[in-house]
Amino acid sequence: MLVIKVGGAQGINYDAVCADLAELLQQKQTAVLVHGGSEETNILSEKLGKPPRILTAASGYTSRYTDRETLEIFEMVYCGKINKMIVEKLQRLGVNAVGLSGIDGRLWEGTRKSSITIVEKGKRKIVRDDYTGRVEKVNTPLIRLLLDNGYVPVLTPPAISYEGEAINVDGDRAAAILAASLQAETLVILSNVPGLLRDVADETSLIPSIPLKEIEHFAEFALGRMKKKVLGAKEALQNGVQRVVFADARVEHPIRAALAGHGTVIE
Amino acid sequence: MLVIKVGGAQGINYDAVCADLAELLQQKQTAVLVHGGSEETNILSEKLGKPPRILTAASGYTSRYTDRETLEIFEMVYCGKINKMIVEKLQRLGVNAVGLSGIDGRLWEGTRKSSITIVEKGKRKIVRDDYTGRVEKVNTPLIRLLLDNGYVPVLTPPAISYEGEAINVDGDRAAAILAASLQAETLVILSNVPGLLRDVADETSLIPSIPLKEIEHFAEFALGRMKKKVLGAKEALQNGVQRVVFADARVEHPIRAALAGHGTVIE
Numbered sequence: 461m462l463v464i465k466v467g468g469a470q471g472i473n474y475d476a477v478c479a480d481l482a483e484l485l486q487q488k489q490t491a492v493l494v495h496g497g498s499e500e501t502n503i504l505s506e507k508l509g510k511p512p513r514i515l516t517a518a519s520g521y522t523s524r525y526t527d528r529e530t531l532e533i534f535e536m537v538y539c540g541k542i543n544k545m546i547v548e549k550l551q552r553l554g555v556n557a558v559g560l561s562g563i564d565g566r567l568w569e570g571t572r573k574s575s576i577t578i579v580e581k582g583k584r585k586i587v588r589d590d591y592t593g594r595v596e597k598v599n600t601p602l603i604r605l606l607l608d609n610g611y612v613p614v615l616t617p618p619a620i621s622y623e624g625e626a627i628n629v630d631g632d633r634a635a636a637i638l639a640a641s642l643q644a645e646t647l648v649i650l651s652n653v654p655g656l657l658r659d660v661a662d663e664t665s666l667i668p669s670i671p672l673k674e675i676e677h678f679a680e681f682a683l684g685r686m687k688k689k690v691l692g693a694k695e696a697l698q699n700g701v702q703r704v705v706f707a708d709a710r711v712e713h714p715i716r717a718a719l720a721g722h723g724t725v726i727e
Numbered sequence: 728m729l730v731i732k733v734g735g736a737q738g739i740n741y742d743a744v745c746a747d748l749a750e751l752l753q754q755k756q757t758a759v760l761v762h763g764g765s766e767e768t769n770i771l772s773e774k775l776g777k778p779p780r781i782l783t784a785a786s787g788y789t790s791r792y793t794d795r796e797t798l799e800i801f802e803m804v805y806c807g808k809i810n811k812m813i814v815e816k817l818q819r820l821g822v823n824a825v826g827l828s829g830i831d832g833r834l835w836e837g838t839r840k841s842s843i844t845i846v847e848k849g850k851r852k853i854v855r856d857d858y859t860g861r862v863e864k865v866n867t868p869l870i871r872l873l874l875d876n877g878y879v880p881v882l883t884p885p886a887i888s889y890e891g892e893a894i895n896v897d898g899d900r901a902a903a904i905l906a907a908s909l910q911a912e913t914l915v916i917l918s919n920v921p922g923l924l925r926d927v928a929d930e931t932s933l934i935p936s937i938p939l940k941e942i943e944h945f946a947e948f949a950l951g952r953m954k955k956k957v958l959g960a961k962e963a964l965q966n967g968v969q970r971v972v973f974a975d976a977r978v979e980h981p982i983r984a985a986l987a988g989h990g991t992v993i994e
Contacts, residue, residue: 508774
């Protein structure tokens with residue numbers, strides 16, 4: 461079992477990801493695809509006069525401020541535009557894809573943060589109208605039901621709170637808990653960089669491999685959105701996934717390149 | 728088995744539809760929900776500087792001109808905003824809803840019209856870059872798989888062409904072929920009018936019942952979007968559905984009111 465997360469940043473080659481996945485599936489590989497949509501959400505938010513606001517938590521992690529209006533824009537992009545674009549591409553390649561969000565069948569369930577403490581212009585503030593949270597439970601029977609009947613699940617945030625509210629969750633960490641729940645051997649996290657870099661400005665500074673026990677040390681190289689990928693990798697590996705690979709989604713055969721070790725391999 | 732189609736025009740009371748469905752499901756009713764999203768698509772199209780263009784075919788039927796850009800807007804609204812809004816409402820009411828489009832698992836498959844002949848300003852024209860079509864096949868095993876495992880399917884256009892292209896299809900006719908494929912007893916088509924009216928300007932002019940054999944006669948009262956509802960009703964009844972009810976989605980308990988005969992009953 462393989463879980464592939466493909467990011468939503470600029471430069472992602474969705475055609476290559478889908479074509480590579482279709483070929484892998486022909487080789488009897490079982491896979492679930494998870495995707496993001498951050499860049500397109502930024503673009504639509506700007507167009508609709510609701511520019512994105514990125515919150516920086518006191519812990520240093522960043523997240524998109526997600527009030528109900530943002531949540532609707534988020535769903536339009538993630539569940540509408542990107543999810544159906546990927547499902548359509550896969551269907552055209554002969555893959556019987558089914559696209560679902562974490563709300564559907566309570567696929568990804570978790571806690572909505574009732575408030576988050578952020579740092580803005582050097583000052584601490586509390587934000588309360590934010591619909592974000594963290595996935596804690598996966599409806600693996602629904603995933604297995606689809607897989608057992610020949611469907612390839614294509615999953616996207618948002619998730620759902622225990623109270624039944626849609627919540628914005630980090631896609632990398634959602635993919636990590638999914639991979640752990642399915643006892644996947646490998647989690648591939650594709651984005652618009654070659655992997656974890658020592659210097660974000662230098663793509664040749666790739667860190668090729670990290671032993672799990674040293675992940676805390678390497679985490680210092682992770683900036684911005686890469687911080688949650690490292691956190692997700694750690695969570696996946698601590699919960700039974702054998703290998704996590706951060707790799708490049710801008711190249712041809714991005715999944716097979718990742719499986720061949722091109723990227724940052726953590727195990 | 729009950730198939731409910733809820734329209735996407737202004738005034739629809741989605742809270743009432745979802746609450747009523749939740750109560751019906753507690754009474755061991757089996758149901759599938761289909762929805763539209765036309766009004767919200769018009770609003771988003773305007774906001775994004777791509778105002779809707781309605782084509783009138785030579786046959787008199789109207790449809791939304793759907794080039795690839797419109798298709799993306801359509802998917803954002805139907806599959807993103809409206810589908811996830813309904814699934815979230817149902818989940819909050821304890822209904823384990825799963826939202827899918829016709830692309831997912833090739834749920835609604837059909838032919839894309841390679842060209843359509845339209846009448847514009849009195850002149851005939853041929854439109855070729857339109858992604859519209861008609862549902863001809865339903866993946867009923869996928870619907871049954873979900874129902875048998877306790878999930879309530881919430882379905883939305885677009886459908887998928889045999890070539891794997893997303894296609895805009897009429898939601899009422901898609902619901903009709905779905906109801907026929909599932910051998911549903913009743914198809915309820917809810918919209919923002921009380922049913923088929925003799926005079927569209929007068930809501931008291933409701934036609935309470937129509938025998939199937941007289942549907943052609945009553946079809947003359949159907950204007951605009953109501954034309955395809957009448958066509959869908961005919962197709963459903965000719966293919967084994969026992970009863971079609973056109974009813975009002977602006978009221979409390981809209982589904983049970985329809986089942987009790989409030990609206991236009993065709994059988």
